[in-house]
Amino acid sequence: xxxxxxxxxxxxxxxxxxxxxxxxxxxxxxxxxxxxxxxxxxxxxxxxxxxxxxxxxxxxxxxxxxxxxxxxxxxxxxxxxxxxxxxxxxxxxxxxxxxxxxxxxxxxxxxxxxxxxxxxxxxxxxxxxxxxxxxxxxxxxxxxxxxxxxxxxxxxxxxxxxxxxx
Numbered sequence: 001x002x003x004x005x006x007x008x009x010x011x012x013x014x015x016x017x018x019x020x021x022x023x024x025x026x027x028x029x030x031x032x033x034x035x036x037x038x039x040x041x042x043x044x045x046x047x048x049x050x051x052x053x054x055x056x057x058x059x060x061x062x063x064x065x066x067x068x069x070x071x072x073x074x075x076x077x078x079x080x081x082x083x084x085x086x087x088x089x090x091x092x093x094x095x096x097x098x099x100x101x102x103x104x105x106x107x108x109x110x111x112x113x114x115x116x117x118x119x120x121x122x123x124x125x126x127x128x129x130x131x132x133x134x135x136x137x138x139x140x141x142x143x144x145x146x147x148x149x150x151x152x153x154x155x156x157x158x159x160x161x162x163x164x165x166x
Contacts, residue, residue: 003151010067010147011050013140014043021133035081039137042074046144061152068148075141081134 018040024030049067053059083089128136 003154006147006151007050007053010144011047011054013144014046014050017137017140018043018047024133035077035084036133039074039077039081039134042070042077042141045070046074064148064152068145068152071141071144071148075138075145078134078137078141082132082138085132085134 021032021036021040025032046067049063049070053063053067131139
């Protein structure tokens with residue numbers, strides 16, 4: 001597989017995943033939890049890294065490593081979220097929000113309720129083939145990790161240039 005196809009595939013995966021979750025959110029009303037929002041950030045950064053690689057004449061090798069580490073972080077974040085949904089561990093980030101109702105006035109209670117997230121990270125918002133969005137995100141980011149690793153191993157992105165000039 002040529003590197004240009006691979007880098008474009010990595011770009012497609014990140015763009016597709018973001019478009020998919022935004023369609024679920026805005027067209028179908030599936031509200032994201034805090035971790036769902038956090039899982040989008042590495043995909044935005046991935047798009048930026050790929051576009052920087054595609055638009056540069058000189059490509060620093062650290063961009064490939066940054067892309068790989070970014071997707072490793074995305075995989076760990078998706079894995080943590082998937083583990084919460086499967087009740088494998090307790091949530092350390094308190095996505096659902098707990099309220100201390102003692103000694104609160106009505107105004108303070110209303111303010112706290114308005115600032116409490118609606119969706120809970122431990123509940124699957126959407127499921128396809130018995131796998132939640134975070135599970136699918138784990139698969140997708142694992143494929144992108146393999147892609148970034150291959151690009152690093154093959155010494156980066158090779159432009160298809162005329163070899164006669166070399």
